[in-house]
Amino acid sequence: MTLPVYRPMLAQPGPPPTGGDSGTWSVEVKWDGMRALIYIDGGRVRVRSRGGLDITGSFPELRELGGAVRAERVVLDGEIVAFGPDGRVSFSGLQERMHVRRPVRVAELARRVPATVMLFDVLHIDAESLVRRPYRERRERLHGLVAPGRHWQVPEVFSDAEAVLEATRRLGLEGIVCKQLASPYRPGRRSPTWTKIKHAQVADVVIGGWRPAGSPARQRVSALLLGVPDGSGRLRYVGTVKTGFTDAARRDLAVRLRALGESRNPFTGRPEDEPLHGVRWVSPELVGEVRALEWTANRRLRLAIWRGLRHDLRPVDVGPTLGR
Template identity: 45%
Template sequence: MLATPGPLPTGPGWSFEVKWDGMRVLASTTGDDEPVLRLHTRSGRDVTANFPELTGITGLAPDVLLDGEIVLLDGGVPSFAALAHRMQGVVGTAAALRRPVVYMVFDVLRLYGVSLLDRPLSERRATLERLDLGGVDHVEVSPRYPDGAALLAVTAERGMEGVVAKRETSSYRPGRRSPDWVKVTHRHSQSCVVGGWRPERSSTTRIGALLLGVPGPDGLEFAGRVGSGLAGEAVQQVLRDRLGPLAAESAPFAAALPREDTAGARWCVPAVVVEVAHLGWTAAARLRQPVFRGVRDDVEPADVRREPEG
């Protein structure tokens, strides 16, 4: 279930949570005698081996499905940039424990084989809070707050991403963007689909810029290109691994691109989603001064849409 961008709701029947700057992950356990943990993104990518410090979740119940975000703290504040390297590959237990992540759980979708999807949020949260998450290392229940305006002010002061408001009576609709969950953010951030890339001037193998798009009514609409944030070798390797198998003969964008953007471009199937920070949108619907933040394996290309600036 996805949140819809919008103004902060007011009135009764809403609760409010911090919008964690992390990786959306579903955690499931199966098996009575020796429960097996599986961590996977909404796209179905298995990331269990990326976060070995979360194996204690198997002790909760032999059959449970949790929804939450994996975060990594930087200066006491969740940082997507700090988490980026953990999102991309297998990590040994010893290395993971030197700087462990925290799984902030905000929903329970199944327990002991019983689906809770049609139960109201208030009931699902009560069930979640009865589970012994406090006894699991590196796992916490994402707190709820009654005053959305106060939480929004606190998150702004601490440099956090924002707030998610949730209607207490809402059921859970997997994969759907719902008005029953509303997100309010403090900074401009945009998920984009990669439609191609341009090499660095001094190298034919290093990626100098990504060509970005946002799905629109007529297809993939060009949103500009991003070069800032791509210099690190770890970033380069991740992008090469993801984009290489997706090479295509032609541009996936709905309209022809300006020559200054297509010079030397290598096209790809629009299947990889990345996150960029930016300073707003130009009159030509291009991102202003975008900076690459990371690959978003927890976001499907079809779910990407232009986020409001305010």
């Protein structure tokens, strides 16, 4: 019997629990990483991204998890992160590893930028699916299921949302996630029983156009035009990003986007806040991540900063819900 394939449950933006509600919620750190479901069957490990892509080969150190679980067949949910030299979570370090598949390069990066998976849920043990069980029970079983290891942790949970939110702000972490202890796991769905509170707006976006700079021989990106799916298969324009790129990223993006060139505007309507002279439209196939000061009242990104391509996501994985 093969393990069932799950899609990860997702959190909605929402307020933290307060007062009398605090005892019915779990409060956890929101890690600035890459969501993953880990399938372990007879010691063999497969790692899948939020969008269902097999990323096992990119993170060989996680294969050691196969010998650390006290069951034959397990499905775990967690967040893959990388830590910088200062001990802080480094999204840029993790990004180096997301799209690499060549074994020699993967091995080099695994030594230089080792990955750690923060495990926070278990969906399946042996012949038993746990998705209908309350989160409190799933979390208790997770603690007894996974032995300690170098490349995984089962992070602590808390009950005081305001205190943890302030602590994550001081430590430069992304924010918190609050989960109702009685909630079942809802595969592939966003649910108000899991709420996220972030210190800055972070959003997954789809690239629909770009503005080039430089000569044809040394072309690079000067700006990207961004959108999010509107729920009906169309791409809704949400703004541009012009900062946050390294020189290497500007050159790499230009190469990728030239190969996706299209003659037609992929957005619903004409981007009205961006001069379009010199803009090149592309097939909306690449997903990226930006950090912005806020979403404006007309649903545009304000002061967006580029964080990088999300090789683990496809445009279909970027829902109409803003942010991630």
